[in-house]
Amino acid sequence: MSDRSQTTGSLDEEGGGQEPDALRRKLLKLAGAAVALTLAPGVTVLARDLVVKGSGGHKTPVRYGLLIDANACKSGCESCVRACQDYNGLSHDPGPDNAQWIRKVTIVNPKTGFSRSFPVMCQHCENAACVDVCPTGASFRRPDGIVLVDKHRCIGCRYCLMACPYKARSFVARNVSDQKPWAPRGKGTAEGCTMCVERVEAGKPPACVAACNRAGHKAMVFGNLHDPKSAIALRLSEVATTTIRADLGLGPSVHYRGI
Amino acid sequence: MGESGGRSGTKVAYREIEGQSAGYWVAVIACGLLAAAGVVTALYMRAEGHHVTGMNNQIVWGLPHVLAVFLIVAASGALNVASIASVFGRPLYKPLARLSGLLAVALLIGGLWNLVLDLGRPGHLLAAVLYPNFRSIFAWNIYLYTGFLVIVGFYLWFMMERRLNPHTHAVGVLAFLWRLVLTTGTGSIFGFLAARSAYDSAVLAPLFILTSFAFGLAIFALVLLGGFKVLGRPVGARLLARLKSLLAVFVAAVLYFVAVYHLTNLYMAGHRGVESFTLVTGGIFPVLFWGGQIFIGGVVPLVLLLRPAPRADVGALARTLTAASAAVVAGGLAQIYVIIIGGQSYPLQMFPGLIVKSSFYDGVVHNYVPHWPETVLALSGIAIAALIVLVAVRLLPFLPESLEDHVVSVHGERTATAETAGGQSVAGT
Numbered sequence: 001m002s003d004r005s006q007t008t009g010s011l012d013e014e015g016g017g018q019e020p021d022a023l024r025r026k027l028l029k030l031a032g033a034a035v036a037l038t039l040a041p042g043v044t045v046l047a048r049d050l051v052v053k054g055s056g057g058h059k060t061p062v063r064y065g066l067l068i069d070a071n072a073c074k075s076g077c078e079s080c081v082r083a084c085q086d087y088n089g090l091s092h093d094p095g096p097d098n099a100q101w102i103r104k105v106t107i108v109n110p111k112t113g114f115s116r117s118f119p120v121m122c123q124h125c126e127n128a129a130c131v132d133v134c135p136t137g138a139s140f141r142r143p144d145g146i147v148l149v150d151k152h153r154c155i156g157c158r159y160c161l162m163a164c165p166y167k168a169r170s171f172v173a174r175n176v177s178d179q180k181p182w183a184p185r186g187k188g189t190a191e192g193c194t195m196c197v198e199r200v201e202a203g204k205p206p207a208c209v210a211a212c213n214r215a216g217h218k219a220m221v222f223g224n225l226h227d228p229k230s231a232i233a234l235r236l237s238e239v240a241t242t243t244i245r246a247d248l249g250l251g252p253s254v255h256y257r258g259i
Numbered sequence: 260m261g262e263s264g265g266r267s268g269t270k271v272a273y274r275e276i277e278g279q280s281a282g283y284w285v286a287v288i289a290c291g292l293l294a295a296a297g298v299v300t301a302l303y304m305r306a307e308g309h310h311v312t313g314m315n316n317q318i319v320w321g322l323p324h325v326l327a328v329f330l331i332v333a334a335s336g337a338l339n340v341a342s343i344a345s346v347f348g349r350p351l352y353k354p355l356a357r358l359s360g361l362l363a364v365a366l367l368i369g370g371l372w373n374l375v376l377d378l379g380r381p382g383h384l385l386a387a388v389l390y391p392n393f394r395s396i397f398a399w400n401i402y403l404y405t406g407f408l409v410i411v412g413f414y415l416w417f418m419m420e421r422r423l424n425p426h427t428h429a430v431g432v433l434a435f436l437w438r439l440v441l442t443t444g445t446g447s448i449f450g451f452l453a454a455r456s457a458y459d460s461a462v463l464a465p466l467f468i469l470t471s472f473a474f475g476l477a478i479f480a481l482v483l484l485g486g487f488k489v490l491g492r493p494v495g496a497r498l499l500a501r502l503k504s505l506l507a508v509f510v511a512a513v514l515y516f517v518a519v520y521h522l523t524n525l526y527m528a529g530h531r532g533v534e535s536f537t538l539v540t541g542g543i544f545p546v547l548f549w550g551g552q553i554f555i556g557g558v559v560p561l562v563l564l565l566r567p568a569p570r571a572d573v574g575a576l577a578r579t580l581t582a583a584s585a586a587v588v589a590g591g592l593a594q595i596y597v598i599i600i601g602g603q604s605y606p607l608q609m610f611p612g613l614i615v616k617s618s619f620y621d622g623v624v625h626n627y628v629p630h631w632p633e634t635v636l637a638l639s640g641i642a643i644a645a646l647i648v649l650v651a652v653r654l655l656p657f658l659p660e661s662l663e664d665h666v667v668s669v670h671g672e673r674t675a676t677a678e679t680a681g682g683q684s685v686a687g688t
Contacts, residue, residue, distance in 0.1 A: 081618075094618040097315040105621055108614040120609070120617070129454060135397035136386040153386045156379015159397055161319040165454035167607055167619060170316050171379065173309040187308045188379030244609055248453055259610075 058226040063145035064195060065225040065253035066209070067232050067241065070118040072219035072258075073212075078104055080119050080220065083211030087196065088183040089176075099170035099185075101193040102208055107259065116259055118219070119208065122147060122168040122193035123244065126251030130160035130169060130192075139190070145225070145253050146195045154189035161190060165245050166252075168192045225253065271354040271666060273656035276490055283649070290646035294372075297639020300632045301376035309379065312633040317625035318603050323377040326637040329474065329595045330370030330644060331404070331445055332467055335438040336475015338363035338411065341418075342438075345431035351501060351667050354659040355483065360415040361648060361657050362479055363438075364408060369644030371404060376636055396447045403441040410434045419655065442468045449598065456533035457602030462523065466516040470591065473509040477560075477587035480506065482648065484581050486658065495664035499576040506580070507564035510587060514557045517594075529611065536605045537597065541624070544601040547593040556590010559583070600627050 084090065084102045091098045102121035108114070124147045125131075130139040131147060138153035139160050149160075161169045169192045176185045182198040185191060196206035204210070205222040212220045223232035236255060243252040244259075276283070304311060314321040340359035344352035352359075375381050391398040414430045417423040446467030452458040480502055487494050521538070524530040537544055560583035568575055604625045609615060615622030629637075652658055659666070 096317060096620065097310045099316070100619045103617045103619040103621075105609075105615060105617040105619075107610050108616075109612075110614055120621075129452075132392075132394045133397065133451070134392055135395045135401065137390045137392040138386070153383070153390055154380065155383045155386055156381075157397060158319045158379070159395070159448075161316065162603075163452055163454055165607060166609060167316075167621065171309065171319065173315065175308060186380075188305065190379075 060143050060145070061226060062143070063225045063253060064200060065124070065145065065223070065232060065255065066195075066206075067221040067235055067255045067257065068118055069219045069221075070116040070256055070258035072217050073116075073118045074215075074217050074219075075106070075115075075117040077215060077217065079211040079215040079217075080104075080208035083207040084121075084193070087180070087207035088194075089178050089180040089185070097171075097173040099172060099191060101168075101170065101191070118256065118259065120166060120168070120244070121208070121254070122195070123166050123250070123252030123254045124193075124195060125253070127249065129163040129165065129248075129250060130190075133159045133163040135159065142197075146197050146200070147192075148194055148197065149190050149192065151184055151186040151189050151191075154186070156188040156190070158190060164192075165248055165250070272660045273354075273357065273658060274660050275654065275656050276652050276658065278649075278653035282489070283653075287646065287649050290642040290649065293635075293642035294639050294646055297372070297376060297636050297642065300635045300639070301381065304377075304632050304636070305381065311630065313628045313630045314633065317620050317623075318600065318627040320599055320603065321627060322629040322633045322637040323373040323640070325592070325595050325599050326640050327370040327373035327377075328445065328448075328599060329592055330366045330373070330640055332442060332471045332595070333474035333478050333591075334363050334366035334370060334471075335407070335442045335445075335468075336471035336473065337366055337479050338434060338438050339472055339475055340479055341414065342431060342435040345418075345427050346435045351498065354662055354667055355479075355498075357415060357418055357657045358483060358652075359479060360411050360418065361651050362482060363475075364411050364415075365644040365647035365651070366475075366478065367404060367407060368647060369640040369642075372643045373637060373640035376639075377633070396444055396451055400441075400444045400448070403437070403444045407434075407437055407441050410437050438471075439468060442471045449602070454607060455602055455605075456530055456608055457537065457598070457605055460520060460523070462516065462520045466513070466520055469509065469512045469516050470594065473506065473513050473587055474591045476502070476506050476509055477584035477591070480580050480584040481588065484577050484584075486652070487662070488577075490658070492658070492661055494573070494577065494662040495667060496570055496573045496576055497664040498662050498667050499573065499580055500570055503564050503576065503580050503583070506583060506587065507561060510557060510560050510564070510583075514553075514561075517552070517557075532608070533605050536624075537601055541601060541604065544597050544604065547601075548597050551593025552590050552597060554590075555586050556594060559586040560590075603627075 081102050081104060082092070085092055088101065090101060094100060094103075102119050104117055105120045106115065106117040124141075124145055126141075126145070128139070128141055128147050131141050133139075134154075135157060136153045136155055138150045138155070139147065140150060141147045156171070158171055161171055169190050171190055172185055172187045175187055179185055183194065196204075196208075199206060200222075205213075209220040209222040212218065221232045221235055223230040225233055225236070227233055228237075239257055241255040241257045242259065243255055246252075309315075312321060338359055340352050341356035341363075342359075343349050344356045344359075375384060378384065387398060387401050391401070393399065410430065411434055414427070414434045417427045417430050443464045446464035449458040450461055450463035484494065486492075521534060524534045537548055539545055563579050563583040563586070566579070568579060570576070604627065606615070606620075606622050606624060609621065
């Protein structure tokens with residue numbers, strides 16, 4: 001077999017014709033490699049899903065989340081928003097077709113006058129509507145709970161923008177410049193908060209959380225919701241919190257206090 | 260019953276159109292140029308990004324989607340005429356079945372044309388085939404739409420190939436069932452969106468099916484009457500009277516489902532905000548709803564269609580049906596505009612009952628003004644559908660030579676009987 005392959009190779013180099021069965025074998029090999037290459041990423045993702053098995057009643061050992069304390073968040077402070085824009089290479093201009101991965105939302109109860117201001121970003125839902133509606137699976141949820149967009153698969157249908165109850169997805173409607181290597185963007189694709197996934201993987205908190213801490217407000221806690229000893233899990237066990245539109249049953253990873 | 264209908268249908272003579280007139284070529288060239296303009300516009304949008312359109316992160320889907328959904332819904336409805344003939348065995352509709360199938364294919368391609376060319380990355384569409392996510396109704400729709408094209412293609416083949424005529428009933432049943440699922444899928448694009456107050460309703464799926472009956476038949480009638488008038492081919496009163504009654508039933512059924520949808524929402528306190536927006540306070544949308552959808556698309560056609568008219572007056576019947584169909588189409592466009600654009604204009608209810616403000620237009624009613632790129636793109640979908648019909652009727656015998664009363668048979672009668680009766684009898688219903 002190897003002899004014949006070599007023969008084929010030499011024929012090739014000499015520019016002569018190939019034996020039909022050798023050519024066929026070569027084609028089959030190429031086809032096999034192509035199939036393997038095509039399937040490999042999918043198999044890897046499947047395998048990862050199978051490998052990550054958790055303890056303590058959770059399906060996964062890690063689920064990253066945020067706790068945002070609206071009582072501590074300072075009205076008018078945009079540190080988290082600026083940090084996200086700078087870190088991820090987003091525009092500071094809040095134009096109607098510009099991406100906003102995180103924004104400060106102010107709510108006012110018209111009957112009581114109660115008011116709070118706090119950041120809203122992708123809520124990294126357990127049953128994410130964006131993941132469900134995405135026709136290509138470009139919207140996906142990692143085993144650690146972070147919801148991302150695979151730019152290679154996104155066809156730009158914007159169904160996720162229609163489906164997300166938090167308005168957390170943006171569509172890239174312009175040519176992008178000043179991209180950061182850790183936050184690739186693509187014109188014509190959907191995008192949203194990545195929870196600064198590469199910082200998280202390096203053991204650092206997301207840029208917004210770090211900025212909030214630097215500003216001295218400490219209104220955002222980041223951590224592993226599935227680790228009962230983590231700061232976020234301990235805090236969640238102590239204080240009353242809620243999630244936005246909890247009635248929809250999406251299971252957000254971002255929890256709020258004081259709203 | 261279906262086979263009997265199928266056999267009787269073969270007696271009708273079909274003929275390609277000459278397609279030599281200046282008018283024909285003007286129409287073909289105009290549609291071709293508009294379709295080409297749509298492609299160029301799509302390339303421009305791809306190169307510049309969607310900021311050149313009126314769509315943004317608030318109004319995510321715009322005019323191309325309004326036209327796309329309208330055309331796709333109408334496509335499934337246009338097939339109904341064929342279904343009535345070969346599934347429900349009404350030989351009267353048999354001579355219309357080929358045009359019905361052709362329109363279904365053309366309208367669907369027109370709608371998909373808009374959807375695909377508006378994608379942020381149309382070149383990556385293959386990803387939806389290679390990596391389908393079957394939790395997404397969009398992924399299902401890709402198969403439902405392509406499947407529809409294939410099935411209707413076979414359906415047309417079986418209708419046009421005499422040897423295969425006996426199997427028309429079977430493939431007709433499949434096409435009919437498929438189209439019901441397809442329109443359910445289209446309605447569910449919106450019905451499954453729990454996030455938006457205007458959608459999030461299972462009623463949208465049956466509502467879309469009923470609207471498809473009305474839009475499809477209206478477009479079918481317009482094409483049939485317009486085409487036959489230009490070609491100088493005759494249409495008899497019997498067929499017109501039947502189409503007129505059928506359209507009235509469909510329009511009334513749409514109004515019923517619209518009423519159910521809005522009454523349900525009005526009854527639920529949580530949905531009253533969006534209802535008051537659509538029906539009263541929402542600027543252009545109440546105008547389009549009451550003036551366009553309800554009055555022009557519902558009341559006007561019903562009055563026209565149900566008004567007693569002398570059955571023998573073919574000209575009057577044709578004018579009534581044309582006017583009513585045009586009103587249904589205009590009202591239908593208003594309806595889809597209100598559903599798609601109005602549904603997005605109303606702000607997301609992240610904190611129901613509270614005033615919400617942010618730099619990302621939270622809590623704000625969103626305005627949408629279509630810009631020229633998406634307008635050209637939207638119209639190019641209609642152009643490609645028209646182009647397909649124009650070319651197809653010239654190449655293949657889709658259109659009957661005559662639809663006079665003595666040619667079309669009525670239910671229970673064989674064509675031969677109808678032919679010998681000389682078309683003097685009046686259709687039973």
